[in-house]
Amino acid sequence: MINKLSISNLLGIKYLNEDDIYLIFETARNFKEVINRKIKKVPSLRDITIANLFFENSTRTKISFELAQKRLSADVVNFSSSSSSISKGETLADTVNNILSMKVDMVVMRHPSPGASVFLANNIDSCIVNAGDGCHEHPTQALLDSFTLVENLGDLNGKKIVIVGDILHSRVALSNIFAFKKLGAEVKVCGPKSLIPKYINKLGVDFEPNFELALNWCDVASMLRIQNERMIQSCFPSTREYAKEFGLNKKKLLKLNKEIIITHPGPINRGVELSSDVIDSGKTVILDQVENGVAIRMAVMYLLASRL
């Protein structure tokens, strides 16, 4: 196994190779053991300062990154766009350069514009971790999703995964497609045709319009949230109709003659993509995903910081 990542920024899964992904998983496995200890902190990054720049709302990812940084003993500064000089007209590069001049070693950034982290990496001399950029990529989410599936299935080689819902607006979908395919899985997408990007076949992914057929085919159903905030106009007639066609409930699960793994990146629209009886049944791995998120983010920042 390699002992060094091939990249110096984590901008997207697209830029990682299979060895990088397995190195992150192996390191995350060790960090998962650490965060289950009574004392969950290690001193690895004690002389590293990390800035969390969140230009878009976030609960899980922000808390997960911050916890991961604190568990690694890094110094952390938080920034949100609502209370910053962005509203005074400062550009992204200027804002980040000003923060970096205060001797910050690593930047974790979430931004509503696709490609914002790539732009930053091209213009800033620092280590960048993409925590989600518009509809483009969300690499740490894809890593934690894949890690959770590898924990449950052993490996993803030849496994059948269907990604269901709003593929068009989802950065999780694109990152997951890259990650699942790099790890050898067969991937299909399912959802209303209006929420499927036209280029989907170019990613080596098939479109299955029938949710029931997709469920019968798959080993894993990766359910996505409907991203109403990114839709310029409504892409389906009603939420009720969407839930009926593409929502997963206990009745649909009982009709299957097999067990499947159900994932969701959160936040969940209860009763839309997943019904409450499925969420609360204990048959999903949603909370495992959240736990693994901290370990994966610790691994990513640990491995990137060792290159500084």
Place this chain on the structure above:
Amino acid sequence: MSVDLNKKILDASKLYLILNRLASQLFENHNDFSNTVLIGIQPRGKILSKKIKYLLESIHDIKDIKLGFLDITFFRDDFGRENKVLNANKTSIDFSIENMTVVLIDDVLYTGRSVTAALSALQSFGRPARVELLSLIDRRFSRHLPIQPDYCGCQVDSINNQRVTVKWKEIDGEDSVYLYIKNDK
């Protein structure tokens, strides 16, 4: 960099004698091991700690000795200082060390930095009553920190460009200890 084989300082029979002596010394001080646990420092202390446990159980007839393995990677003080990534190994300590006597076990004691990291890492698992150190090889003139072993297999006087490597049959094909000259070119 090239590494030249230089000198075998311990062969299998001498190594076996030393391991027996170390196990006897531990037995003398810890009796039935009811309040003592063994912890091997990953990666190279793991096999040594297993061998010590085996000898205590087979020769001294002690039952149920608790043995754990501690990875110190995330506690090392050279993170980011050397041009290498520190890859971790598995930690498995499935018992409490609270108020227990812990015997830390490693193959070579050199600068003392690994042991310092191990002492920090150990704190995550509770507050031991006492910590002792067992080291198969003590490179006694190379210490950076005030760390000394309580049980020592063999003292080796070496200079800085020398390396001591302990080989185990299970992973290296032979039980022996070599002194190498490390040439940096």
